[in-house]
Amino acid sequence: MARAEHLETLVPEERIQGEAMDDDDDSGEEREVQELEREIKDLAQRILDSRRSMPDRLSQALASRLLALRPPLPSIAIPETAGQSQLSEPLAGADQEMLQKLHSFSDKTSQNVSAMPALLKRMNDCIARIDKLDEYNVGIHSVFKQK
Template identity: 35%
Template sequence: MALKEPQVQLPELQTVDGVSESGFEGGSDPEELDRLEMEVKEMAQKILHYRATLPDQLKDTLVSVLAAQRPVLPHGSDPCPSGDPKPGTLFLTLRFAYFLTQKMTSFLVVLENSLSALFGQVISNNGALLAEEDQETAKKIQLLKAKIAHNVSVMPFVLKRMKECISKIDQLDSQNNRIIHPAFKGKRLADKDVALN
């Protein structure tokens, strides 16, 4: 059996006094069509212009906004124009990082102890009543405890490495005879000779 396609009649566009549904007169003047075509061409040119210039304007605006929101660093901690940090900046940064890691280590130890005590009580009190959702939560808690334990166990190595770096920086700062690359020595000698003549 072949299916018959339904026959649908589309309604015809009705016009009222020569104006169709689209709002344009059926017999519009060629002058008006030319004017509309010119407007469309002008709009297309504006769109092309905006497509070409807008990304650069947005980039410049974003750069200026980000530059305005850049935090003001304390004296001596912002980088030089060459991009090399000022003397002592690295040392201060390492000291601060060392201080933070010590505080974080003690915080992580306290957090791990309190979490293990808290979750140990919860699991022991409600061990028989755990549903599937509670088991998933317990797995997540175990994973969190494992991550915290790993972070705490790695922290002494990080602190040891930071102490080594700080001691090397202290040693370099305390030395009066700094090692100067030969290329810079030659340049300095030439500058002195010019000054003597």
């Protein structure tokens, strides 16, 4: 309003220049408002898209999490059909994992069995030393004696 009062006191030529400046300010503000409105529409559209896709993404994430937590199934023969080919792929992966665990278990067992003679020899040596200590008739504190 102060600007409008200022324009009334101006000479007609200055008034025309002042109005042109106001038009530039108004058009600049209008462009800025239009740009902001466009950005708001863009954001609203993105929000709507994310709201539409959110249930699908949540269900996919839940399904993959449950699949990862499911224990491996025992190997069973499944007849191949068009609908079941996708089902047999996770079963094949579970079978491979179970087979790897079985190989690992058998390797560890064979290593333990091969190390058993050395372990038994050490145990016999320790028992012999304990028996030798019993022969010395050394006073053993009562804390270390069995009840």
